[in-house]
Amino acid sequence: MSDPSYLAALEFLATLLPELAASEAAQPVRPPVPLDRAQALVPPLGAKARPLPEVLASLRALALNTPLTTTPQFFNQLFGGRDPAATAADMITAHLNVSMYTYKAAGPLVLVENALIEHMLAIAGFTAGEATFTNGGSLSNLLAVALARNEAQARRGDPDPDPDQAGQWTGKWALYTSAEAHYSMPKAATILGLGRGAVRVIEIDEQGRMIPAALAARLRADLQAGVRPVLINATLGTTVMGAFDPLEPIAEIANQHGIWLHADGALGGSLLLSRERRAQLFAGLERCDSLTWDAHKLMGVPLTCSALLLREPGLLDRHLGEDAHYLFQTDEDQLNPGLRSIQCGRRNDPLKLWAAWQHHGDDGYDARFAQLFALRDHVVARIDAHPDLRMSHAPQSLNVCFEMDGVSSEQLCLQLNQRGLAVVGYGRVNGRDTIRLVIANPAQTSAVLDQFLEDLVATGSELRRASS
Amino acid sequence: MSDPSYLAALEFLATLLPELAASEAAQPVRPPVPLDRAQALVPPLGAKARPLPEVLASLRALALNTPLTTTPQFFNQLFGGRDPAATAADMITAHLNVSMYTYKAAGPLVLVENALIEHMLAIAGFTAGEATFTNGGSLSNLLAVALARNEAQARRGDPDPDPDQAGQWTGKWALYTSAEAHYSMPKAATILGLGRGAVRVIEIDEQGRMIPAALAARLRADLQAGVRPVLINATLGTTVMGAFDPLEPIAEIANQHGIWLHADGALGGSLLLSRERRAQLFAGLERCDSLTWDAHKLMGVPLTCSALLLREPGLLDRHLGEDAHYLFQTDEDQLNPGLRSIQCGRRNDPLKLWAAWQHHGDDGYDARFAQLFALRDHVVARIDAHPDLRMSHAPQSLNVCFEMDGVSSEQLCLQLNQRGLAVVGYGRVNGRDTIRLVIANPAQTSAVLDQFLEDLVATGSELRRASS
Numbered sequence: 020m021s022d023p024s025y026l027a028a029l030e031f032l033a034t035l036l037p038e039l040a041a042s043e044a045a046q047p048v049r050p051p052v053p054l055d056r057a058q059a060l061v062p063p064l065g066a067k068a069r070p071l072p073e074v075l076a077s078l079r080a081l082a083l084n085t086p087l088t089t090t091p092q093f094f095n096q097l098f099g100g101r102d103p104a105a106t107a108a109d110m111i112t113a114h115l116n117v118s119m120y121t122y123k124a125a126g127p128l129v130l131v132e133n134a135l136i137e138h139m140l141a142i143a144g145f146t147a148g149e150a151t152f153t154n155g156g157s158l159s160n161l162l163a164v165a166l167a168r169n170e171a172q173a174r175r176g177d178p179d180p181d182p183d184q185a186g187q188w189t190g191k192w193a194l195y196t197s198a199e200a201h202y203s204m205p206k207a208a209t210i211l212g213l214g215r216g217a218v219r220v221i222e223i224d225e226q227g228r229m230i231p232a233a234l235a236a237r238l239r240a241d242l243q244a245g246v247r248p249v250l251i252n253a254t255l256g257t258t259v260m261g262a263f264d265p266l267e268p269i270a271e272i273a274n275q276h277g278i279w280l281h282a283d284g285a286l287g288g289s290l291l292l293s294r295e296r297r298a299q300l301f302a303g304l305e306r307c308d309s310l311t312w313d314a315h316k317l318m319g320v321p322l323t324c325s326a327l328l329l330r331e332p333g334l335l336d337r338h339l340g341e342d343a344h345y346l347f348q349t350d351e352d353q354l355n356p357g358l359r360s361i362q363c364g365r366r367n368d369p370l371k372l373w374a375a376w377q378h379h380g381d382d383g384y385d386a387r388f389a390q391l392f393a394l395r396d397h398v399v400a401r402i403d404a405h406p407d408l409r410m411s412h413a414p415q416s417l418n419v420c421f422e423m424d425g426v427s428s429e430q431l432c433l434q435l436n437q438r439g440l441a442v443v444g445y446g447r448v449n450g451r452d453t454i455r456l457v458i459a460n461p462a463q464t465s466a467v468l469d470q471f472l473e474d475l476v477a478t479g480s481e482l483r484r485a486s487s
Numbered sequence: 488m489s490d491p492s493y494l495a496a497l498e499f500l501a502t503l504l505p506e507l508a509a510s511e512a513a514q515p516v517r518p519p520v521p522l523d524r525a526q527a528l529v530p531p532l533g534a535k536a537r538p539l540p541e542v543l544a545s546l547r548a549l550a551l552n553t554p555l556t557t558t559p560q561f562f563n564q565l566f567g568g569r570d571p572a573a574t575a576a577d578m579i580t581a582h583l584n585v586s587m588y589t590y591k592a593a594g595p596l597v598l599v600e601n602a603l604i605e606h607m608l609a610i611a612g613f614t615a616g617e618a619t620f621t622n623g624g625s626l627s628n629l630l631a632v633a634l635a636r637n638e639a640q641a642r643r644g645d646p647d648p649d650p651d652q653a654g655q656w657t658g659k660w661a662l663y664t665s666a667e668a669h670y671s672m673p674k675a676a677t678i679l680g681l682g683r684g685a686v687r688v689i690e691i692d693e694q695g696r697m698i699p700a701a702l703a704a705r706l707r708a709d710l711q712a713g714v715r716p717v718l719i720n721a722t723l724g725t726t727v728m729g730a731f732d733p734l735e736p737i738a739e740i741a742n743q744h745g746i747w748l749h750a751d752g753a754l755g756g757s758l759l760l761s762r763e764r765r766a767q768l769f770a771g772l773e774r775c776d777s778l779t780w781d782a783h784k785l786m787g788v789p790l791t792c793s794a795l796l797l798r799e800p801g802l803l804d805r806h807l808g809e810d811a812h813y814l815f816q817t818d819e820d821q822l823n824p825g826l827r828s829i830q831c832g833r834r835n836d837p838l839k840l841w842a843a844w845q846h847h848g849d850d851g852y853d854a855r856f857a858q859l860f861a862l863r864d865h866v867v868a869r870i871d872a873h874p875d876l877r878m879s880h881a882p883q884s885l886n887v888c889f890e891m892d893g894v895s896s897e898q899l900c901l902q903l904n905q906r907g908l909a910v911v912g913y914g915r916v917n918g919r920d921t922i923r924l925v926i927a928n929p930a931q932t933s934a935v936l937d938q939f940l941e942d943l944v945a946t947g948s949e950l951r952r953a954s955s
Contacts, residue, residue, distance in 0.1 A: 345914035446813035
């Protein structure tokens with residue numbers, strides 16, 4: 020294809036992307052765009068065609084007014100930074116535009132995906148297992164619940180799980196997850212037909228971890244009442260507090276009753292690559308049936324890149340593999356990942372992770388997490404030493420939750436953003452709104468974090484004076 | 488961010504992307520890469536870091552060996568071509584890396600999505616409705632079934648649908664879809680806990696359309712047996728034959744029993760923009776409850792870009808909206824699309840479609856489809872006129888299924904690909920393997936199609952001679 024308009028678009032990008040990078044460097048925090056100004060950036064769609072240069076100019080204006088997620092002053096979500104290899108791979112993905120269902124359609128890119136899956140399974144200790152990429156942690160979790168539910172239902176009486184009959188059952192079912200777990204659990208319950216009422220919310224300790232005794236008690240009561248457990252979800256890195264549920268005692272309970280144990284490591288899964296933390300945070304992982312692992316969070320690749328790993332092979336094919344003669348025609352099944360995926364047409368998410376991982380190696384990610392944990396310790400020490408700042412809990416991973424005395428966390432976060440100083444969110448910990456500082460960007464430094472705390476205290480003091 | 492390694496990656500892309508485009512122009516069909524050569528392109532992942540230039544070189548080698556989906560000789564899937572505005576927007580998306588849940592995180596890009604949704608709803612005639620973007624037609628269909636199931640269950644007795652209790656029900660449920668429907672229907676049934684056995688496969692006529700009388704008969708039998716219908720799925724553009732199920736008589740049946748009617752327009756939905764065809768293909772759409780519409784197929788934007796449109800508002804929030812204090816904090820709900828989406832973290836799929844649509848306008852898409860239909864008529868006339876070629880059925884949309892006398896369609900497709908002449912798939916029609924020629928690329932011409940038929944006949948004649 021020598022389409023001149025595509026070459027014009029590439030030329031435009033060659034100018035725009037460095038301009039965007041320079042703009043980010045010059046002003047790392049963009050205060051929120053007022054709605055009327057945002058509206059003006061979005062010309063309506065209609066019958067008439069617009070020349071390509073005009074459309075590209077609209078894209079440029081939008082890009083220059085989009086919140087920045089990649090600069091070191093962005094602490095607001097569970098991702099941050101920009102990986103050069105991964106971003107290049109994602110742009111190549113847009114150019115290639117293959118669909119990841121068959122070797123016929125995607126060629127060697129299927130082998131990239133398979134290599135990645137093999138490496139991730141080995142790291143998780145699920146060496147005999149299988150995996151599939153989904154479009155985010157919510158969908159990985161949903162798929163885990165669906166597989167667990169189908170398997171649990173099939174085991175009721177049938178000698179062999181029969182997906183053809185899955186769900187044609189009666190009775191009450193429940194799933195178990197902590198009070199700090201991600202909202203994708205109730206969402207999955209609603210979508211999968213279990214209902215939000217099926218979600219048992221288990222109490223947490225002061226660090227945000229599920230209390231195994233509370234889980235055991237709730238399970239006992241349910242079993243006595245004839246409720247059937249679908250799955251226990253242990254969160255590895257909760258959204259607000261960054262807590263890791265204790266896998267060993269939870270696995271003990273799950274195994275005792277033969278219940279599927281899922282580990283939601285959407286956030287924390289990547290920390291498997293931290294050699295120092297791994298043993299402590301993941302003890303018991305080998306007893307889990309499934310693991311959600313989002314590489315688009317702590318591994319720094321563009322959204323989305325999430326995998327669902329399964330300890331035992333065969334379930335994906337049994338519950339997702341459909342005959343499709345027009346699609347799955349030649350090549351062995353191992354080369355047709357569409358047989359094991361929740362999607363049919365599927366964008367190539369693995370390539371960008373593979374590229375980043377090639378660039379950094381396990382060693383590089385290990386070093387990254389060591390650095391991020393060191394920065395966390397640095398910030399926590401600063402907060403502990405400051406008379407006006409108060410930690411909400413001792414953090415287990417990279418979320419640091421704290422408050423400033425006498426200042427609304429919400430107001431403080433909004434002000435920091437309005438003033439172009441930082442993007443940081445707030446979350447509720449033990450019933451109080453706290454500032455949630457996420458340290459996820461490998462470009463992070465202690466100088467940036469010191470400046471952040473300085474700006475925060477100065478802004479907070481002003482707010483305090485204004486309100487008194 | 489003035490990260491020099493990112494600038495190096497951009498420089499690499501500035502050279503690579505035109506090189507890839509030139510390579511496509513020079514050799515529009517890449518014969519399949521043998522497995523051993525593909526393996527050599529995928530260095531294993533391991534502990535050690537690799538320098539960025541080496542990794543980028545790996546990406547280049549992979550890209551130069553990936554099957555081409557964008558050239559006019561690619562007729563193999565339901566998409567084709569490369570839109571310059573959309574591809575540029577997708578690359579900008581990789582650079583910006585925002586998540587589409589809130590105005591806080593995505594700023595004006597939320598308004599882009601809302602503008603697109605409004606325009607699509609207006610075109611579908613669902614002006615009072617709502618919509619959400621998913622990661623492909625399979626997930627849009629899955630979501631439609633989930634919403635229909637929750638609503639059907641809730642209506643059983645409850646005055647107000649209660650998603651908290653969804654699914655805690657008893658009894659047999661079923662969904663209805665044609666024998667030519669996409670495999671995402673049984674896949675959704677397995678995932679959603681209805682089971683593959685819940686899928687009623689309704690007979691089709693010789694053009695691949697669901698036979699309403701057969702649907703009515705099956706429904707009657709099920710209702711008499713106490714089975715509860717979840718949803719009727721009418722396909723607008725089946726995968727192999729491109730058939731449009733007749734919406735009017737199906738809606739009549741659905742309305743009579745108060746059953747959710749879903750239109751799977753993953754392929755065909757885009758043809759709503761064909762002013763000439765619209766009335767004929769979509770009569771009755773206003774009586775459907777939901778519509779799947781994949782823009783990554785006939786509208787030419789990179790994968791994935793799929794929307795689920797709903798005629799009535801409120802269901803997405805009721806069944807997908809979860810409290811998440813740390814996320815949905817400020818701004819009105821209309822600006823927080825995460826409340827209505829199946830995902831939490833979500834890549835920006837709408838921007839690329841918005842850019843393409845700005846560039847072409849409704850007028851441009853109307854002209855595109857007029858051109859594609861004219862090319863289809865041209866090809867069909869050629870096939871009809873050729874003594875060795877035989878149409879399988881009169882096509883309703885842009886899939887042309889035909890056979891060559893005395894030649895295996897499978898062998899013929901493989902040979903065309905091996906010889907670098909064309910990429911085309913085969914599919915089963917009325918029990919016979921036929922060549923499925925998909926005319927989806929706006930860069931298509933009658934000269935390319937004539938050459939394709941010439942190559943096909945020559946190759947087929949050779950195969951016939953060799954086997955006789």
